Amino acid sequence: MKTSHLEAVLFSAAKPLSIDVLMDVFDLSKEEVEIYIDTLASELIEAERGIRIRVSAAGVELVSDSSSSEYVGHIRKxxxxxxxxxxxxxxxxxxxxxxxxxxxxxxxxxxxxxxxxxxxxxxxxxxxxxxxxxxxxxxxxxxxxxxxxxxxxxxxxxxxxxxxxxxxxxxxxx
Structure with missing residues (x-):
């Protein structure tokens, strides 16, 4: 698996995905999924991308980078x-x-x-x-x-x- 696969799955999801769901999707252990999440999070920051990984009680999801909030705010209704x-x-x-x-x-x-x-x-x-x-x-x-x-x-x-x-x-x- 590549971190780009994780990114694609998170991007495609309509809601946050639990670690358990990601374990099932990629047939990986909890520790391996967490490593991929951390790696993707670091890659997004290092590449100065406009998205970030957020892990909450609801699950793992892609969110917009807070530095882009001024621009993202323009599209909010x-x-x-x-x-x-x-x-x-x-x-x-x-x-x-x-x-x-x-x-x-x-x-x-x-x-x-x-x-x-x-x-x-x-x-x-x-x-x-x-x-x-x-x-x-x-x-x-x-x-x-x-x-x-x-x-x-x-x-x-x-x-x-x-x-x-x-x-x-x-x-x-x-």
Whole structure:
């Protein structure tokens, strides 16, 4: 196998591919697949290509290089952007998940029906089940699509990053 084969498979995929899928496609061990991923990532950087490899909880995928963001941004449609209310709701869900709609609204102080429907339709959040209380309200949490779109490898990493930012802010305020 060549790294160009890995690049072609990742380019052709409509979504991130797991290491297991890549192991099956190329009939390689996990260690061999990881070596090919690392090698391709290095090749793309050394050749100053406009794409990079991103590995997240959702899998392995090709993404545009951040240095090209100004140009790539021109092709993004306005409807792809989330409103401030959607971003706020998504942040609450990501940090406090699993969480009910009532708990989200308690934090935000406003009705969140429309925003939750929007986030569900974009597959950034999902219904995780029901809370074991009166009325059995739906519990919401983030999805692999959320992780993929933010470039975060896991919710634990997001919490660690937020905790570091909060500690830094507290030190700067002292």
């Amino acid at each position: 306005k409807e792809d952007k989330l409103s401030n209310a959607a971003m706020e709701t998504l942040a609450v869900i990501a940090y406090k998940q699993p969480i009910t709609k009532a708990e989200i609204e308690e934090v935000r102080g406003v009705n969140s029906d429309k925003v939750i429907k929007q986030l569900l339709s974009r597959a950034l959040i999902a219904e995780l089940g029901h809370k074991d209380t009166v009325g059995r309200p739906i519990l919401y949490g983030t999805t692999d699509e959320f992780l993929r779109s933010t470039g975060v490898t896991s919710i634990d990493d997001l919490h660690k990053e937020l905790d570091i930012t909060n500690e830094s802010d507290e030190l700067n305020n002292d």
